[in-house]
Amino acid sequence: MEQVLVEEYRNETLECLHRGHICGVGPDGQVKYEVGDADFVAFLRSAGKPFQAIPGVRAGIKEAYELTDQEIAIMTASHRGESFHLETLSHLMDHTGLEQSNLVCAESYPMHRGSREQIIRNQGHEQRVYHNCSGKHFGVLSYCKLMGYPLEGYEDPGHPVQQEIVETLSMMAELPADQIARGTDGCGLPVFALPLKHIARAYLKLSCPELIEDEKTREAVQKITAAMHAHPEMVSGTNRICTTLMEDTNIIAKGGFKGIYGFSLRQEQLGFAFKIVDGSDEEWAHIVVSILEQIGYANQQTIHRIRERFPSAIRNDAGKIVGHTKEVFHL
Numbered sequence: 193m194e195q196v197l198v199e200e201y202r203n204e205t206l207e208c209l210h211r212g213h214i215c216g217v218g219p220d221g222q223v224k225y226e227v228g229d230a231d232f233v234a235f236l237r238s239a240g241k242p243f244q245a246i247p248g249v250r251a252g253i254k255e256a257y258e259l260t261d262q263e264i265a266i267m268t269a270s271h272r273g274e275s276f277h278l279e280t281l282s283h284l285m286d287h288t289g290l291e292q293s294n295l296v297c298a299e300s301y302p303m304h305r306g307s308r309e310q311i312i313r314n315q316g317h318e319q320r321v322y323h324n325c326s327g328k329h330f331g332v333l334s335y336c337k338l339m340g341y342p343l344e345g346y347e348d349p350g351h352p353v354q355q356e357i358v359e360t361l362s363m364m365a366e367l368p369a370d371q372i373a374r375g376t377d378g379c380g381l382p383v384f385a386l387p388l389k390h391i392a393r394a395y396l397k398l399s400c401p402e403l404i405e406d407e408k409t410r411e412a413v414q415k416i417t418a419a420m421h422a423h424p425e426m427v428s429g430t431n432r433i434c435t436t437l438m439e440d441t442n443i444i445a446k447g448g449f450k451g452i453y454g455f456s457l458r459q460e461q462l463g464f465a466f467k468i469v470d471g472s473d474e475e476w477a478h479i480v481v482s483i484l485e486q487i488g489y490a491n492q493q494t495i496h497r498i499r500e501r502f503p504s505a506i507r508n509d510a511g512k513i514v515g516h517t518k519e520v521f522h523l
Contacts (some may be wrong), residue, residue: 193213193228193229193232194211194212194213194228194229194232194469195211195212195213195227195228195521196209196210196211196520196521197210197211197212197214197227197466197468197475197479197519197520197521198210198468198475198478198479198517198518198519198520198521199517199518199520200506200515200516200517200518201506201515201516201517201518202506202514202515203514203515207515210468210470210472210475211228211468211469211470212227212228212451212466212467212468212469212479213227213228213229213230213232213234213388213466213467213469214226214227214228214388214464214465214466214479214483214521214523215227215230215388215389215391215392215464215465215466216392216462216463216464216483216487216523217389217392217393217396217462217463217464218461218462219396219400219403219461221366221393221396223389224462225464225483225487225523226523227466227521227522227523229388230387230388230389230392231387231388231389232387232388232467233373233385233386233387233388234385234386234387234388234391234452234465234467235373235375235383235384235385235448235450235452236383236384236385236386236391236448236452236454237377237378237383237448237449237450237452238270238324238325238328238377238446238447238448238449239391239446239447239448239452239453239454239465240361240383240384240448241267241268241269241270241325241328241446242268242398242416242417242420242444242446243357243360243361243364243394244328244331244332244357244381245264245267245268245328245331245416246357246360246364246409246412246413246416247335247353247356247357247360248267248331248332248334248335248338249264249412249415249416250360250408250409250411250412251335251338251339252338253288253331253334253335253338254415256338257287257288257334257338258287259284259287259288259334260280260283261418261419261422261423262280262283262419262423262426263280263283263284263287264415264416264419265419265420265422265423265424265426265427266280266281266284266327266330266426266427267327267328267330267331267416268327268328268416268419268420268427268446269324269327269328269426269427269428270324270325270427270428270434270446270447270448271303271324271326271327271426271427271428271429272302272303272304272307272324272428272429272430272432273301273302273303273304273307273308273322273324274302274304274306274307274425274429274430275307276425276426277302277327277426277429278302278307278321278322280327280426281321281326281327281330282321284327284330284334285321285330288330288333288334288337289337290330290333290334290337292319292320292321293320294329294333294343295320295321295323295326295329295330295333296329296346296347296379296380296381297320297323297325297326297329297379297380298320298323298379298380299317299318299319299320299322299323300318300319300320300322300323300324301318301322302322303324303429304429304430323379324379325377325378325379325381327426328379328381329379329381332346332353332357332381333346335353336351336353339352339353341353347380347381347382349374349382354381354382357382358372358374358382358384360409361384361386361394363404363406363409364393364394364397364404364409365386365390365391365393365394366390366393366394367386367387367390371386372384372385372386373385373386378449388465388466388467389465391452391454391465392454392456392463392464392465393463394454394463395444395454395455395456395463395464395465396456396461396462396463397413397463398413398416398417398444398456399417399442399443399444399456399457399458399461399463400456400458400461401413401414401417417444420438420444421438421441421444424436424437424438424439427446428447431501433445433447433476433477433480433498433502434446434447436477436494436497436498436501436502437455437480437494437498439494439497440491440493440494442457442458442459442460442491443455443456443457443458443494444456444458445480447473447476449471449473450471450473451467451468451469451470451471451472451473452465452466452467452468453465453466453467453473453476453479453480455480457489459490460487460489462487464483466479466483475517477498477501477502478502478504478517478519479519479521480498481495481498481499481502481519482519482521483523484498486522486523487523504516504517504518505517
């Protein structure tokens with residue numbers, strides 16, 4: 193049931209098709225918009241990070257370790273390893289007493305090209321803190337330390353913190369925990385798969401926490417999303433689509449590897465999730481902006497900013513326009 197979402201043309205000849213599924217839900221959690229199959233099951237990957245941060249913030253890690261909003265925001269991040277990311281991670285380690293050696297994610301170089309090149313020029317080496325998921329890991333470990341849980345094995349699905357994460361996701365997504373499929377993410381932590389309509393419901397509650405019945409969870413979500421809005425660059429990086437969207441305080445957004453994306457709109461009380469089935473993420477911005485345009489989103493500045501930073505023109509390595517991208521789906 194997947195449908196073509198985006199076409200790519202080189203000159204005027206069709207070169208690539210990107211198929212997928214889109215689901216949008218309203219305040220009652222029911223499907224309001226659908227392209228393809230709203231019941232398509234997709235792994236959340238890094239789009240799950242805001243939910244993985246909830247147990248720790250709910251338990252009081254922000255207050256216990258005197259964490260800043262930057263440090264909370266980077267717990268939801270797929271950071272690029274830019275200088276401000278690394279500075280925040282350093283402060284996070286100082287405040288919590290955690291070290292890189294506590295992390296199970298692999299050593300790597302920053303994903304941000306300039307930062308990576310600078311480290312290599314300075315004869316630096318791969319480190320766990322450079323991994324784009326390190327903020328999430330420090331968030332989970334901070335919670336373990338606060339609760340007295342063992343730090344070793346925090347990645348094990350049977351660890352108390354992982355059990356609480358899946359229970360929290362179950363509540364936010366309105367899906368029984370035993371119906372959430374499990375796997376192992378690239379960073380080593382458990383990752384969860386569920387239908388797009390339930391991902392959209394969970395994202396709706398990030399923008400509309402008043403829909404969350406549990407008071408402590410509601411307060412934690414408010415702290416997390418406030419930090420993401422205050423420091424959107426922490427959640428991804430300079431001029432990334434997540435950053436661009438959350439410069440608009442009406443929107444919460446987070447993408448994940450292999451083409452999954454979730455975002456929600458507070459004033460409109462809408463939650464969206466979509467999956468590009470070939471796993472590409474280059475089309476995220478084009479799909480999001482087309483959704484916003486099709487629903488008549490009022491903030492034209494946001495739409496203009498997306499179109500400006502993520503133009504439809506395809507350029508070659510020398511910067512010459514050689515083709516274009518076209519959104520072709522209809523909600």
